[in-house]
Amino acid sequence: MSDNDSLQQIAHLRREYTKGGLRRTDLTEQPLPLFERWLAQACDAKLADPTAMVVATVDENGQPYQRIVLLKHFDERGLVFYTNLGSRKAHHLETNPRISLHFPWHMLDRQVMVQGTAERLSTIEVLKYFHSRPRDSQIGAWVSKQSSRISARGILESKFLELKQKFQQGEIPLPSFWGGYRVTIDQMEFWQGGEHRLHDRFLYQRDGSAWKIDRLAP
Template sequence: MMDVADLRREYTKGGLRRADLPAEPLTLFEKWLAQACEARLSDPTAMVVATVDSEGQPWQRTVLLKHYDAAGMLFYTNMGSRKAHQLDGNPRISLLFPWHMLDRQVHVTGRVEKLSTLEVMKYFHSRPKESQIAAWVSQQSSRISARGVLESKFLELKQKFAKGEVPLPSFWGGYRVVIDTVEFWQGGEHRLHDRFYYTRVGEGWQVERLAP
């Protein structure tokens, strides 16, 4: 096996100081996201979504953030997927934005609310038509015998919907993550990283510095 114990590097991108922190965490998140886009990071809106099943087993997967505002962060999925079943049983969720090239990460915790059909439909019809068709093809997280099964179904539905609008699947939806906490992590030299933790308190936010 590969020896990974000695793989390390120094974090030299710069620090994060309390004086730089806004009162609202999404203000800093928006700034960091814009900088991730400017740096041309691959998939800057990609976030690791963690859920917990009925046996207490954590699961993680990467999905794309599709919108954010003061009400929360939005993502979309097949409502028959593993993550959707787990969120039905436990609406608590964790999100992680791993912007490694900038020596940064943002960790969000909260709970999910299902989006309305109108919200889901508006986003669904903004997607490329091929992506809309792909939503119909895949029964997400179910077992399939071969990739050819998906490809055959895709071609079949592409022909079916060639001249018309692709309808919204009844099993496709989305979630709003109502945010409880946000942690900003900025790598620092000698492993003296900067970490600031926002916790929602009433209508405002409490901010604490955490040890690295």
């Protein structure tokens, strides 16, 4: 089979989604309890990186960018992730704090999409999480000037060994260029795959102190 033949097969790749449906009686009044339930089920199913989410931001020219980031905490105030404050995503959020998150739980035929606004975390919140990380991960935060161009991987490895020696004893300080964001939720959509492409989609939209829930056509 030629490469062109292989590419042509992509159009015919499909499967039925048979994991189950999502009915209005399954919904909670607010989105977070349902999100918590689905996340727990993703963890129980031993999915690889169940907290991995696609984070989408937009630059000053309107160009969207996406990348995978790990969710580290959530509560009624929003969803939290951490990053280098010199990264591309951080620069985008400085000028446009609007953000979109996407949890692709394919093995459960589920997706969750979030739209909201990102706000910087306080230094106290960041410091608490930073010192809960494995020591090598703390050093790794010091090593990389995220999104900058480098000539070779060896530069990172050499810097890591240098800093590992420097921080051999004592507490590793929090880098001034490392922090986190809390995403306040304006909308959260739950998608459950269904047979014959009749998927179940429910959209929660903030309506003052309450939530409006609508079923969306697939």
